[in-house]
Amino acid sequence: MGKDNERQWIHGLASILFSLVLLIVSSGFSYRESLSGIVNSVLYYPELPVHILRQGIVSLEAWLHTKNQIIEELRNLNLENMRLRTAIRYEKTMEFANALSSNKSEALVISRPPAHWWSEIRIDKGSEDGVTVGLGVLQKGYLVGRVAAVERNFSWVELITSQTQMIPIVVEETRDLGVAIGDGRGGVWVLYLPDNKPFRNGMVISTAMVNELLIPGIPIGRIYTDRVAMLGGVKAYRLELEADLAGLYGVSVLKVRKGG
DSSP, X not given: OHHHHHHHHHHHHHHHHHHHHHHHHHTHHHHHHHHHHHHHHHHHHHHHXXXXXXXXXXXXHHHHHHHHHHHHHHHHHHHHHHHHHHHHHHHHHHHHHHHHHHHEEEEEEEEOOGGGTTTEEEESOOGGGTOOTTOEEEETTEEEEEEEEEOXXXXXXXXXXXXXXXXXXXXXXXXXXXXXXXXXXXXXXXEOOOTTSOOOTTOEEEEOOOBTTBOTTOXXXXXXXXXXXXXXXXXXXXXXXXXXXXXXXXXXXXXXOTTO
């Protein structure tokens, strides 16, 4: 009986083991999936820095490519801007040169009162010569003042250094507008330029549009940003004139054609 009981136990255990094997085999697919999921979860964290590094490299490459594209576009825009400015300046220069050559009247300075040395001069051209109030007066192509009063045979010119003379100007390099004002002592200052612009020494100043009598683009001088003063609470840059106002002997009155 003991051997029979032992044999029965062995058979029972064998049956149980066989049943377990069948159960494992029959559900092997889900088991492998579960095992694969566990392995992936275990390996995820050790591999995480590699994934992050790879994504970072991909993002960096994309950023560098985009940056290079932007730099190239900015370079092209700057070149195009320079070409446009050059073309505009050339057109203005030619327009001014044509006006100067065909519509100027040479005049002699016949009087310059010592008490108003930096304020006015008198020239030997008047209404009979087609001179009218407001016309620009130049020395060697640079603005020195405007006609203030006209008689039959002579005219008075208010110099750009006069305290009452105000000339709208433009900074050629930036196209910012301002006003040139004389100090009555031989100096000229530029006011009302924007405070947030990077103006530099030597930038060219020329006339802005005033009216049909004083054309834009007449060169005046250059500003110097290291010579700044406050005039009436307004920041002002010193304007170095290209013309020699200390030695005015002959000038040109720049006339304007009617209808153009």
